Amino acid sequence: MGYKAKNKQAAPQPIPGSDLYKDPRNKPKKAKGKPPAPSNKVSFSNRTKRKADEDEPVQVEAAPKKQKTKLVSNGNGTPRVAKGKGKAEENFDTDEEDNDILQPGSLSESEDEKPVTKKLKGKKGGKKADKELDFDGPSRALTFSDDDEPDLNDESAFANDNEEAPAVLHNFDLDDAPQGEDYDIMGDADDDDEEDDEDFKFGESEDEDDEFDVPENDSAFDTEEEDEEDVDMEAPKAKNGKKAAEDADLPPPHLRPNRKVGEAGSDDDEDEEDDGIITNMDGDYDEEYSLPAVAAGAGDDEEGQQEILGTTSFGDLDKRMRWLATILGAKAEEGPFRGLQGYSRSDHLTQLQHDIANYFGYNTFLVGKLMQLFSPPEALAFFEANETPRPVTIRTNTLRTRRRDLAQALINRGVNLEPIGKWSKVGLQVFESPVPVGATPEYMAGQYMLQAASSFLPVMALAPQPNERVLDMASAPGGKTTYISALLQNTGVVFANELNKARTKSLTANIHRMGCKNVVICSYDGREFPKVMGGFDRVLLDAPCSGTGVISKDPSVKVNKSERDFQLLAHLQKQLLLCALDSCDPSSSTGGYVVYSTCSVTVDEDESVVDYALRKRPNVKLVDTGLEFGVEGFKSFGGKQFHSSLNLTRRFYPHKHNMDGFYVAKFKVNKKTKAQKAPSGGPSNEVEMELDSSIVEEKVVVPGQQNAKFSNEEDEALIRDSKRQALKAKGIKLSTDSPAVKSSSKKPSTDSPTVPKKTPKEKSRPRPAPVATKKEKAAAAAATLPTKKVSKTTAA
Numbered sequence: 012m013g014y015k016a017k018n019k020q021a022a023p024q025p026i027p028g029s030d031l032y033k034d035p036r037n038k039p040k041k042a043k044g045k046p047p048a049p050s051n052k053v054s055f056s057n058r059t060k061r062k063a064d065e066d067e068p069v070q071v072e073a074a075p076k077k078q079k080t081k082l083v084s085n086g087n088g089t090p091r092v093a094k095g096k097g098k099a100e101e102n103f104d105t106d107e108e109d110n111d112i113l114q115p116g117s118l119s120e121s122e123d124e125k126p127v128t129k130k131l132k133g134k135k136g137g138k139k140a141d142k143e144l145d146f147d148g149p150s151r152a153l154t155f156s157d158d159d160e161p162d163l164n165d166e167s168a169f170a171n172d173n174e175e176a177p178a179v180l181h182n183f184d185l186d187d188a189p190q191g192e193d194y195d196i197m198g199d200a201d202d203d204d205e206e207d208d209e210d211f212k213f214g215e216s217e218d219e220d221d222e223f224d225v226p227e228n229d230s231a232f233d234t235e236e237e238d239e240e241d242v243d244m245e246a247p248k249a250k251n252g253k254k255a256a257e258d259a260d261l262p263p264p265h266l267r268p269n270r271k272v273g274e275a276g277s278d279d280d281e282d283e284e285d286d287g288i289i290t291n292m293d294g295d296y297d298e299e300y301s302l303p304a305v306a307a308g309a310g311d312d313e314e315g316q317q318e319i320l321g322t323t324s325f326g327d328l329d330k331r332m333r334w335l336a337t338i339l340g341a342k343a344e345e346g347p348f349r350g351l352q353g354y355s356r357s358d359h360l361t362q363l364q365h366d367i368a369n370y371f372g373y374n375t376f377l378v379g380k381l382m383q384l385f386s387p388p389e390a391l392a393f394f395e396a397n398e399t400p401r402p403v404t405i406r407t408n409t410l411r412t413r414r415r416d417l418a419q420a421l422i423n424r425g426v427n428l429e430p431i432g433k434w435s436k437v438g439l440q441v442f443e444s445p446v447p448v449g450a451t452p453e454y455m456a457g458q459y460m461l462q463a464a465s466s467f468l469p470v471m472a473l474a475p476q477p478n479e480r481v482l483d484m485a486s487a488p489g490g491k492t493t494y495i496s497a498l499l500q501n502t503g504v505v506f507a508n509e510l511n512k513a514r515t516k517s518l519t520a521n522i523h524r525m526g527c528k529n530v531v532i533c534s535y536d537g538r539e540f541p542k543v544m545g546g547f548d549r550v551l552l553d554a555p556c557s558g559t560g561v562i563s564k565d566p567s568v569k570v571n572k573s574e575r576d577f578q579l580l581a582h583l584q585k586q587l588l589l590c591a592l593d594s595c596d597p598s599s600s601t602g603g604y605v606v607y608s609t610c611s612v613t614v615d616e617d618e619s620v621v622d623y624a625l626r627k628r629p630n631v632k633l634v635d636t637g638l639e640f641g642v643e644g645f646k647s648f649g650g651k652q653f654h655s656s657l658n659l660t661r662r663f664y665p666h667k668h669n670m671d672g673f674y675v676a677k678f679k680v681n682k683k684t685k686a687q688k689a690p691s692g693g694p695s696n697e698v699e700m701e702l703d704s705s706i707v708e709e710k711v712v713v714p715g716q717q718n719a720k721f722s723n724e725e726d727e728a729l730i731r732d733s734k735r736q737a738l739k740a741k742g743i744k745l746s747t748d749s750p751a752v753k754s755s756s757k758k759p760s761t762d763s764p765t766v767p768k769k770t771p772k773e774k775s776r777p778r779p780a781p782v783a784t785k786k787e788k789a790a791a792a793a794a795t796l797p798t799k800k801v802s803k804t805t806a807a
């Protein structure tokens with residue numbers, strides 16, 4: 012029995028570009044005839060698991076992580092998903108590294124290395140198997156390119172597989188390290204991380220390399236028995252395309268044991284690459300549907316959702332959701348809209364929003380926000396992908412070893428792995444392991460970092476060059492810092508800054524473990540740069556964010572984010588980005604680049620922030636990230652026009668790229684022209700002025716951050732809101748006709764795709780009054796606050 016992934020990073024699915032993905036046996040089968048019935052499919056649905064005693068990959072299905080989500084009664088006997096907060100989890104970070112400096116267009120590697128051909132004979136699992144595997148060698152041939160080798164002190168030291176590691180490599184007696192059944196699954200070599208987890212609340216859901224917490228039975232690595240069960244369970248689905256209707260009394264598929272996303276894959280590879288989605292929707296239902304959310308007024312509070320769900324079973328919900336996505340996704344040339352008569356398209360969108368929220372356990376606000384990013388069928392694919400863990404990936408630490416040597420060492424321990432894809436020279440995807448990959452001797456010796464594939468990308472885009480001075484502005488737990496350090500080949504210097512002091516513990520631990528000798532750790536609010544220090548050749552701002560790209564790791568995001576959180580975060584991100592840009596040396600002979608990244612997919616935190624920076628800093632421009640894949644950033648969104656170069660930024664999605672949702676933008680910082688120069692002082696003046704003038708008596712506390720301060724006209728509503736809350740806490744009552752309230756209580760519903768403007772016909776149709784949300788009620792009450800004097804502080 013293999014060890015189970017405790018980090019929820021598991022599904023052994025091929026990553027685009029990997030050899031495994033290209034293996035025709037692993038491609039989804041094209042459906043013959045009619046598309047299959049409503050079931051959940053996303054691209055890269057086929058999971059492949061390598062058996063330890065086979066040379067060739069075998070296509071199997073991985074058992075998905077069992078969801079902890081509770082079903083509760085609606086009061087009418089109908090189950091619904093409990094909306095309790097999940098445990099906020101930090102995700103391990105993925106950094107990778109190449110010894111070669113990555114440049115745009117140079118991310119691929121050649122595969123000219125001789126394959127390793129030893130066979131693995133040992134049993135899988137446990138101490139015994141581990142020992143046997145050590146002797147018996149690898150299970151199969153692997154090909155690794157010489158190109159991925161670290162260019163350490165002596166490149167000739169890596170001439171062939173039999174050569175000893177160069178002296179600079181750390182030598183450990185690997186056999187002394189703990190092994191066997193006592194391992195915690197993914198292995199947690201760093202106790203500090205638990206503390207971090209408690210401390211950390213916001214914007215850190217991405218990038219925790221050591222934090223794994225999955226129920227005992229959850230498995231990233233299926234056993235064969237589990238696989239067989241999977242096959243049996245899913246057999247009826249193959250026979251009957253309209254399984255959803257039969258499952259009326261079952262919980263949503265993602266809450267059922269052993270459910271596999273993409274189980275009835277029916278698209279070919281080309282289609283996947285086109286749009287990354289298999290829609291899997293018939294769209295030919297003849298049953299009568301109703302739109303209860305529309306009838307109930309489409310409130311976005313919990314109460315409203317229960318009301319709207321009514322007596323709908325999960326099976327019916329599933330069915331209606333897919334029908335709605337199908338008809339709403341139909342193209343104009345396919346004929347007239349096939350929705351219910353008397354209801355508009357927007358009514359159907361509203362219903363879809365509520366159905367998705369109920370089915371997957373989100374608040375409707377967040378569903379509405381995320382639906383804006385996609386067509387209805389793609390939105391459904393996105394939400395479904397969030398129910399599946401992403402692949403377990405590791406990054407070779409080229410300061411310590413070479414990828415092929417690491418792969419060989421892990422194969423000797425019975426680990427099934429594969430190069431992550433052509434786009435990375437240092438990444439490995441782990442399919443199955445009899446030992447916890449977060450506690451192997453190689454891990455403890457710092458030979459690799461457990462790191463999500465998406466987390467490689469910002470550092471690849473940054474492409475630091477040896478001897479440069481680099482700032483990692485928000486760095487804990489250090490997945491990207493240690494990757495930068497390795498790309499610098501331990502030359503130059505990396506300033507790893509982290510506001511949260513508690514989190515610098517895991518940062519420090521990782522830096523030590525990985526043998527990074529060119530890193531200086533500091534703990535400032537990133538907005539204090541460049542006052543603290545400037546003149547960097549390159550700056551990485553992997554910003555604190557809402558984590559909407561990593562919902563599969565941290566499901567609490569589904570219910571714990573409000574519009575206010577997004578506003579606060581966006582403001583912080585804008586301020587941090589301006590400071591990052593101002594910290595970069597435009598005269599750098601080798602660099603002058605800043606990379607901005609988030610593990611969120613919302614435009615508020617991505618394109619809007621970048622566009623703001625372009626407007627505020629005319630001396631910077633966007634450049635190509637050099638990343639080989641990813642979707643172009645939005646040039647316009649929700650009626651807002653961004654700078655035309657925003658298409659140079661890149662978005663990554665779980666349902667398209669089988670990675671965490673991520674966003675990457677790369678800036679080139681140029682010297683300021685005379686006209687662009689600030690009237691007085693250095694480049695950071697503008698930010699400082701904004702910050703200084705924004706400090707209010709009642710500080711707005713962003714969860715997980717200290718002393719976040721806000722100002723300028725864009726934040727007027729936020730400041731009012733914070734004052735209102737402070738007064739409310741003091742028991743001061745406010746009158747409701749305050750102009751302040753009117754503006755701050757404005758519902759952000761205009762953003763929602765589900766609340767488009769009404770046609771005159773729609774307006775005339777009587778509809779129930781919308782359900783006022785708790786937030787709205789509170790805002791209305793608070794709106795009466797008198798304006799309190801804002802006292803400004805002077806800069807320290």
Ligand SMILES: C[S@@+](CC[C@H](N)C(=O)[O-])C[C@H]1O[C@@H](n2cnc3c(N)ncnc32)[C@H](O)[C@@H]1O
Binds near residue numbers: 214215485535536587
């Ligand atoms: C997305 S995480 C960074 C992950 C990290 N780059 C990695 O790859 O391991 C964002 C980090 O920013 C930190 N942070 C939040 N506000 C900050 C601020 N104002 N200045 C600096 N760091 C901040 C958080 O504590 C968190 O550790």
